[in-house]
Amino acid sequence: MIDSHPRKIVSVVFWKAANGNEPARNWLKSLTKNQRKIIGEDVKTVEMGWPLGLPLVKHLGKGIWEVRSSFRNGIARILFKMHENEMVLLHGFIKKSQKTPSQALEIAIKRA
Template sequence: MYEIHFYRDKNGKEPVKEYIAKLAAKKDKDSRIKLNKIMDYVKTLSEYGTRAGEPYIKHIDGDIWELRPLRDRILFAAWDGNGFVLLHFFMKRTQKTPQKEIERAKRNLADYQGRKHHENK
């Protein structure tokens, strides 16, 4: 089993966790379907890691991977040898993952790594 961590910015915001909570608070059928699919994919990541492969997971660039539930995309990276950190989410609207979304995930990862490094000193 792999540990799943949520990226938290310096202001305490956790974008992926907050998105999941927002879906959980909604009562419509589409939100429930999305939430269940996201949770299934996160569970798959925690059980199989990146070995789960497509259609669940796809390598994007460098350290960045994506979970692919429906049209949602959750960008993540390996963390601390036995886990993953969920960095950023967006709704897929194009065939290719937009570079700006990848760059945001990379910035979030660099921020997370920097702050975790200082916490462990």
């Protein structure tokens, strides 16, 4: 019998600070229900189809990748690294300019 249920290629985990704080999870909780749904669907697409490229996923360098999510009124990015079979969510933000802010990338690199 063939299993028709797709299997995750990678598992999603949140980066956790020494104090137990999970900044990416906290950021997601601060968004609207619709924004969380869209980002969640995009992250699930990565879970099921890794490795992926543009337009959904972009490599930013130094082992940092971004999931690119679009809403009717904005654009979000969630930065992650791959560790074995885990997609480690490091940092999230709403984009306000064309280029990924260097500060957001620096935060993700420090957490990686």
